[in-house]
Amino acid sequence: MIEPLVVEELHYSYPDGTAALRGITLALGTGENVALVGPNGSGKSTLLLHLNGLLLPGRGRIEVGGKPLSASTLEFARRFVGLLFQNPEDQLFMPTVGEDVAFGPQNLGRKGEKLRECVRTALERVGLEPARFLERQSYNLSIGEKKRVALAGVLAMEPEVLVLDEPSAGLDPRSRRRLIRLLTELPQTKLVATHDLDMALETCTRTIIIDRGQVVADGPSDQILADRVLLETHGLELPLSLGR
Numbered sequence: 001m002i003e004p005l006v007v008e009e010l011h012y013s014y015p016d017g018t019a020a021l022r023g024i025t026l027a028l029g030t031g032e033n034v035a036l037v038g039p040n041g042s043g044k045s046t047l048l049l050h051l052n053g054l055l056l057p058g059r060g061r062i063e064v065g066g067k068p069l070s071a072s073t074l075e076f077a078r079r080f081v082g083l084l085f086q087n088p089e090d091q092l093f094m095p096t097v098g099e100d101v102a103f104g105p106q107n108l109g110r111k112g113e114k115l116r117e118c119v120r121t122a123l124e125r126v127g128l129e130p131a132r133f134l135e136r137q138s139y140n141l142s143i144g145e146k147k148r149v150a151l152a153g154v155l156a157m158e159p160e161v162l163v164l165d166e167p168s169a170g171l172d173p174r175s176r177r178r179l180i181r182l183l184t185e186l187p188q189t190k191l192v193a194t195h196d197l198d199m200a201l202e203t204c205t206r207t208i209i210i211d212r213g214q215v216v217a218d219g220p221s222d223q224i225l226a227d228r229v230l231l232e233t234h235g236l237e238l239p240l241s242l243g244r
């Protein structure tokens with residue numbers, strides 16, 4: 001069976017010489033929900049940026065939907081993997097919310113009522129009322145609203161795999177709860193980088209810990225996220241729900 005995401009021995013150093021990834025190997029099965037956790041600077045965002053070709057491996061190999069990621073498969077990979085950036089301001093660039101969410105599906109050939117419907121559905125999924133938000137200017141939104149518009153833009157593309165960088169950061173409690181519900185409902189394969197270990201526990205059956213650019217643990221969330229010693233060794237804390 002084809003695994004939607006495969007990463008083998010991935011190494012990456014930034015141009016200034018910072019070694020951000022030092023031999024990452026992991027694979028996601030179809031429909032799996034996997035949390036990627038680790039302290040600040042451990043390499044989570046750097047790894048995620050590789051998964052749709054925004055960064056290219058220094059060494060190692062990435063397969064997306066069974067195809068090695070390369071210049072000739074980049075377009076396919078960007079359709080297959082929907083990436084939510086850590087900073088929503090890197091993702092929103094059109095004047096209005098409606099145009100931002102429509103941008104991806106429009107590029108895939110959607111138009112007319114089908115396009116409008118897909119934009120409305122995506123906004124509703126992230127809890128933003130289309131009538132209130134479609135004409136709003138993206139740059140005037142609050143951080144939490146921007147994050148939700150950016151997620152709506154990713155969902156509107158209907159990718160096979162969702163790769164989400166800190167999706168709950170900046171969300172108020174009700175929006176966070178809605179996100180958790182959405183993540184448990186969406187059928188896609190998901191890789192979710194997060195510091196929100198309670199959300200990880202609720203939405204992901206598997207958790208991978210990375211520290212200093214290496215995978216240091218990979219297993220069932222209810223074991224990994226309940227292991228106080230393991231978490232503390234890697235600069236993390238027990239989820240609140242497990243009695244920190």
Ligand SMILES: Nc1ncnc2c1ncn2[C@@H]1O[C@H](COP(=O)(O)OP(=O)(O)OP(=O)(O)O)[C@@H](O)[C@H]1O
Binds near residue numbers: 014040043047
């Ligand atoms: N553009 C860059 N140039 C040089 N070094 C960078 C750059 N971006 C990130 N780094 C470094 O690469 C390492 C990994 O950073 P990365 O952003 O991937 O970590 P992270 O796990 O996502 O952190 P956080 O939890 O704070 O979001 C860090 O040491 C960071 O300082």
